[in-house]
Amino acid sequence: MNEWPQGWSENNRGDRYGGGTAGEPEPARVMRQVRREPSGPYPGQAPQYGGGVPRQPASPPYDPAYDSDYNTGQVYGGQGGGGNGYDDGGYTGGYRQTPDWGRRVKRTLTTVVVALLVISVGTYFWADSKLREEVDLSKVINRPEAGDGTNYLIVGSDSRDGMSDEDKQRLHTGSAEGKRTDSMMILHTGSNGPTLISLPRDSDVELPSFKGSESGKEYPGTGKRIKLNATYSMDGPELLVRTVEYNTGLHIDHYVEIGFAGFANIVDAVGGVEMDIPKAFKDKNSGADFAAGKQTLNGEEALAFVRTRYAFAGSDLDRTKNQQKFLSALANQAATPGTVLNPFRLYPTLSAGLDTLIVSEDTGLFDLASMFWAMKGVTGGEGTSMNMPISGSSGGNLVWDKAKVKKLVEQLKNDERVTVKGN
Numbered sequence: 001m002n003e004w005p006q007g008w009s010e011n012n013r014g015d016r017y018g019g020g021t022a023g024e025p026e027p028a029r030v031m032r033q034v035r036r037e038p039s040g041p042y043p044g045q046a047p048q049y050g051g052g053v054p055r056q057p058a059s060p061p062y063d064p065a066y067d068s069d070y071n072t073g074q075v076y077g078g079q080g081g082g083g084n085g086y087d088d089g090g091y092t093g094g095y096r097q098t099p100d101w102g103r104r105v106k107r108t109l110t111t112v113v114v115a116l117l118v119i120s121v122g123t124y125f126w127a128d129s130k131l132r133e134e135v136d137l138s139k140v141i142n143r144p145e146a147g148d149g150t151n152y153l154i155v156g157s158d159s160r161d162g163m164s165d166e167d168k169q170r171l172h173t174g175s176a177e178g179k180r181t182d183s184m185m186i187l188h189t190g191s192n193g194p195t196l197i198s199l200p201r202d203s204d205v206e207l208p209s210f211k212g213s214e215s216g217k218e219y220p221g222t223g224k225r226i227k228l229n230a231t232y233s234m235d236g237p238e239l240l241v242r243t244v245e246y247n248t249g250l251h252i253d254h255y256v257e258i259g260f261a262g263f264a265n266i267v268d269a270v271g272g273v274e275m276d277i278p279k280a281f282k283d284k285n286s287g288a289d290f291a292a293g294k295q296t297l298n299g300e301e302a303l304a305f306v307r308t309r310y311a312f313a314g315s316d317l318d319r320t321k322n323q324q325k326f327l328s329a330l331a332n333q334a335a336t337p338g339t340v341l342n343p344f345r346l347y348p349t350l351s352a353g354l355d356t357l358i359v360s361e362d363t364g365l366f367d368l369a370s371m372f373w374a375m376k377g378v379t380g381g382e383g384t385s386m387n388m389p390i391s392g393s394s395g396g397n398l399v400w401d402k403a404k405v406k407k408l409v410e411q412l413k414n415d416e417r418v419t420v421k422g423n
Contacts, residue, residue: 135237135255135360141211141218142242146251147413149190152371153241155232155257156183156306156323181229181240182307183323186250187374190415194374194383196328197408197422198320199244201229203388204397208246213238227397237358247400250409254367255360262356263306264299269349270333272296275305275326283311302326316398317387317423324378324385331375386422 184199205228209221213236231243241252258266267273273296280292288304288311297305306326312318339345359368377383389404408420 131354131363131365132358133361133363134358135241135257136213137238137241137252137255137360137362139211139213139216139238140242140245141209142246144245144249144251146253148415149188149412150253150367150370151250151412152187152189152254152256153244153252154185154187154327154371155181155237155240155255156263157181157232157257157259181232183320184228184240184244185320185324185327186244186248186252187371188412189370189374192415192417194377195412195418196324196375196378196383196385198324198385198387199228200316200320200388200390200398201227202316202396202398203228204394204399205231205243205247207231208242210235210239210242225397237360248405248409250412254363254371255358256363256368256371257358259356260303264303265356266299266334266349267297267302267330268299269351270330270339270345272298273302273326273330273333275329281308281311283308285310297326302330317390320387328375328379328385331372332379335372335376384418386418386420388422389420390423 181201184201186197186199188195188197204225207221207224207226209219211218228240228243232240237255237257241255244250245252274294275297276294277290277292280290282289283304286304286307287300288308290301290305306319306323308322309315309319333339334349339349357368374383378385389401389408390398391401392399404420404422408418410416411418411420
C-alpha cells in the first residue's frame with residue numbers, strides 16, 4: 001500500500017489522486033485536484049538537512065492503480081460532455097481558431113486573377129489563330145519612307161465569299177464574281193489624335209510600276225490614269241497599297257479588309273448600331289429605306305446604309321461620309337463594357353469579324369485593337385474625319401487637290417494635328 005505523507009489520509013487523497021473525499025461529486029474532486037500547495041515544509045514538520053522535510057506537491061506520487069481517464073487530457077469529462085453531467089459541446093481544452101479572413105480574401109483574389117489570366121491568354125491565341133494574314137506587303141516595291149505614327153489602309157470589299165443565294169438576295173449584293181473595293185480609308189494614329197480620311201473609289205490616280213502579287217513579274221509605269229478601285233481588281237491588295245503610296249507619298253503600315261458578309265455579321269453580333277439619320281432616303285440598288293431620326297440598324301440595314309450613293313446629290317462623296325460615321329459608331333459600340341465584358345457578345349463579335357477579316361502579315365490583334373480604339377476616338381471628338389481634298393473631276397473621275405494633299409501628307413508624316421479640310 002502506498003505511503004502517504006504525514007497529515008494525509010484517505011479523505012485527503014480521495015478517489016483519485018487526493019485533494020477530495022471519497023464521497024465528493026466528481027467535479028469537486030477534480031477542482032480540488034488541480035490546486036497546488038505552496039512549496040516548503042508541511043505544517044508541524046521539523047526541517048531536515050537544515051530546512052526540514054520539503055513539502056510535497058499537491059498531488060501524491062503517481063500510482064498506476066488510480067490512473068484512469070484523467071490521463072487522456074479530459075479534465076472535465078469525456079468528449080461531448082460524457083460522464084460528468086456537463087455539456088461542453090465537444091470542447092477539448094483548446095481555443096477555437098478565429099477565421100483568417102485576410103488569407104481567405106487573398107486566396108480568392110488570386111484564384112480570380114489566375115482564372116482571368118488563363119481565359120485572356122486562351123482568348124488571345126484563339127483569336128490570333130483565326131486571323132487571315134493573306135496580304136504580303138513585302139511584295140510592294142519602291143515604298144516611301146515611314147513617318148511618325150501609324151497608318152492603316154482600311155478596305156471594304158464587295159466580296160461575297162461564304163454567302164448563300166438567300167444571303168445575297170437579302171443583303172441586295174447581287175451575284176457578281178470576284179471582288180472589288182466598295183470603300184477605302186486611311187486611318188492615321190499618333191500623338192495628336194486619330195485622323196480618318198476617305199479615298200473615293202472614283203479617285204483619279206496614276207497607275208505606277210508594280211510587281212505582280214502572284215507572278216512576281218514587274219510591270220513598268222506608263223503614266224496611265226485610272227480609278228483607284230480599279231487597281232484592286234487588277235492585282236489585289238498589294239497593287240492597291242502600291243498605288244495609294246505612290247499617289248500620296250504616305251507609307252502604309254497595316255492593311256485591313258472586310259467583306260459584305262463579315263460586316264453584316266459584326267453589326268448583328270454587337271446587337272446593332274445606333275445612328276442618327278438627319279434626312280430620310282431610299283435606294284433600290286442597296287435596299288436602303290430609312291426614316292429620319294435615331295434608330296438602331298441591324299446587319300442588313302447597316303450594309304444598305306454604307307453602300308448607298310445614288311440617293312445622294314454628292315454620290316460617292318456623301319457615301320464616304322456615311323461610311324465614316326457608321327464605322328466610328330460601330331467601333332464605339334464594339335468597345336463598350338456591354339460587349340467587351342459580356343462573353344455571350346464578345347466571342348460572337350470576335351468570331352464574326354475574324355472569320356472574314358483579311359489583314360497584312362505583320363498585323364496582329366494588338367494592331368487591330370489600336371485601330372478600333374482610334375476609330376472610337378474619332379466618334380468621341382478626339383480626332384478628325386474627312387474626305388481626301390478634291391479639286392474637280394476629269395472624265396467622271398474625282399481629281400485630288402495636289403497642294404492640299406501634299407500638306408495633308410506632310411502633317412500626317414510628322415504626326416502633327418491635321419489642319420487641312422477635305423470635301
